[in-house]
Amino acid sequence: MQEISKKSSIPWMKILFGSILLMILGLAIYLLSIFSGMKDTINAQMYQPIPSINQIQSEEKIAHGELINILFIGVNTKASNRTGSDTLIIFSLDPKTDSVSMINIPRHTRASLGSEEKEDKINRAFTYGGADLAVESIKSLLDIEIDYYIQLDLAGIAELIDGIGGLTIHNELSIEADDFQVSPGELHLSGAKALRYVEMLYQYQGEDLDQAELQQQVFETIMTKLTTSLTINKVEVIASFLGENIITNIDYDNVEQLVRNYSSVGGNISDYTLDGTEEIIDDEYYFIVPDSEIKKVQQLIVNPDTEI
Incomplete structure (x- = not known):
């Protein structure tokens, strides 16, 4: 680790x-x-x-x-x-x-x-x-x-995510914004929505929300999709x-x-x-x-x- x-x-x-x-x-x-x-x-x-x-x-x-x-x-x-x-x-x-x-x-x-x-x-x-x-x-x-x-x-990051079929991640937050709403549970995100999700996570972070773990989750999901079943x-x-x-x-x-x-x-x-x-x-x-x-x-x- x-x-x-x-x-x-x-x-x-x-x-x-x-x-x-x-x-x-x-x-x-x-x-x-x-x-x-x-x-x-x-x-x-x-x-x-x-x-x-x-x-x-x-x-x-x-x-x-x-x-x-x-x-x-x-x-x-x-x-x-x-x-x-x-x-x-x-x-x-x-x-x-x-x-x-x-x-x-x-x-x-x-x-x-x-x-x-x-x-x-x-x-x-x-x-x-x-x-x-x-x-x-x-x-x-x-x-x-x-x-x-x-x-x-x-x-290009959003285009890359779209190119691998988007990201499926486990979300623990309820996020309500004018242009973005998500509920706790499994999320499937397009490239643009994935980057917006990352931005919202940064805004919502608190004592019970470790930013390193959030970064790691999104990062590992991208890398796994790129490297699995090439x-x-x-x-x-x-x-x-x-x-x-x-x-x-x-x-x-x-x-x-x-x-x-x-x-x-x-x-x-x-x-x-x-x-x-x-x-x-x-x-x-x-x-x-x-x-x-x-x-x-x-x-x-x-x-x-x-x-x-």
Whole structure:
């Protein structure tokens, strides 16, 4: 059983997305390796190296099983009114300590975007310069290396769930909202309803509702449906999900090394959200992160057991 330490309050739906992404990525490409021609297809559709990441250095790290930092960028390109990144999480994987540190960066964090002196909200880096500027800006903000990035269109999660026939889960709550109502018992949910259910669970959580257990239930249901009775249809669903919703600088060969050298990580999972203060600057809301907080995060990446 995984040990999950809660160093800070964080909307666990974002962590769920990130966890699903990392594990499905490795699982899917591993499964697709048995089908001829898939390697070139995956590399052509997903692989996109960027100037802000030293690709050679990153590949050397995974080859030797060293600590690596992966930036997860959650976007919603299918929403016409949203062009920035919705979610920014750094996954720090260290096979030597069997640990994963997840650092959530609030989307309104004030930061210098790339080499520009002007400061803006960190999520706008993606708007102005895509994943490359987002990576460069976070490297500058936290003064750390980013070895890989994974850009996920969050709408693809719902499509993936629909592709495997939806989710059947055991629900213990009565939820009444204008657009969503459920009663205790077994639920069969479409992709859109499953994500809405996750959102409502977060809003309804209390002392008797453990968020880690809720996360685990939904996550395990998805993974079980993907891995049980593997069929050509499921492989096609996974391939479609990857090709249409994910862009990354991790190519097929990199993923094989990632699965081989980092399969043990996850015994010690810690999550942390950057702390700071809220300020209104030039009539805009910003989240201000002090230098002392940056140092805490740097230490947490190196040592996940750090007491914050």
